[in-house]
Amino acid sequence: MAMAKRDTTAPKRDTYTPESLLAVAVEVFNERGYDGTSMEHLSRAAGISKSSIYHHVRGKEELLERAVGRALDGLFAIFEEDGARAQERAIDRLEYVVHRTAEVLMAELPYVTLLLRVRGNTGTERWAMERRREFDHEVAELLRAAVAEGDLRADVDVRLATRLLFGMINSIVEWYRPPKDGERHGEHPGEHGGEQVADTVVRIAFDGLRTS
Numbered sequence: 562m563a564m565a566k567r568d569t570t571a572p573k574r575d576t577y578t579p580e581s582l583l584a585v586a587v588e589v590f591n592e593r594g595y596d597g598t599s600m601e602h603l604s605r606a607a608g609i610s611k612s613s614i615y616h617h618v619r620g621k622e623e624l625l626e627r628a629v630g631r632a633l634d635g636l637f638a639i640f641e642e643d644g645a646r647a648q649e650r651a652i653d654r655l656e657y658v659v660h661r662t663a664e665v666l667m668a669e670l671p672y673v674t675l676l677l678r679v680r681g682n683t684g685t686e687r688w689a690m691e692r693r694r695e696f697d698h699e700v701a702e703l704l705r706a707a708v709a710e711g712d713l714r715a716d717v718d719v720r721l722a723t724r725l726l727f728g729m730i731n732s733i734v735e736w737y738r739p740p741k742d743g744e745r746h747g748e749h750p751g752e753h754g755g756e757q758v759a760d761t762v763v764r765i766a767f768d769g770l771r772t773s
Contacts, residue, residue, distance in 0.1 A: 586624040632672040651706035663759035
């Protein structure tokens with residue numbers, strides 16, 4: 562009697578942790594868009610059943626909330642670091658925040674990419690967008706303080722400068738690719754050291770903004 566073939570298309574046994582499941586979900590959200598992703602898509606990508614996913618989370622919006630929350634926590638934590646608080650002049654605190662923002666973006670690339678792509682179609686997305694605006698406002702306040710102290714040009718509109726500054730930083734998600742294991746920085750287009758990218762962002766931005 563011939564032995565029946567094992568069904569290799571069946572979902573794998575759930576060996577996922579909340580963190581590893583989140584990483585898969587973020588990858589799918591970034592590929593398909595949040596609105597274009599169903600629980601079936603997440604189930605297939607993870608190789609587990611939908612019921613197994615529901616064992617970890619209430620649904621895909623909770624995964625979105627955790628993902629963008631991770632990105633936002635990383636960004637807001639910058640303001641609590643010594644370099645953003647202890648330095649005397651606003652310009653030094655501002656340069657530190659900008660440098661670290663670029664570093665966090667690259668360190669948490671999939672999560673920040675997702676944060677930058679939310680469109681406000683759900684309560685979680687609207688919350689994330691409001692938090693992003695709060696972060697931008699904090700940076701704009703540092704810009705204003707640096708102008709008031711005479712270290713940044715007063716003939717540049719602060720709101721416009723903030724938008725252009727973040728436009729440059731946020732564009733990193735479109736081309737930056739961390740080097741893979743065994744590869745050196747710069748072997749392929751878009752693959753640069755995170756420190757090099759962050760240094761260049763600060764240099765380009767503040768060479769034009771500083772009064773001297």
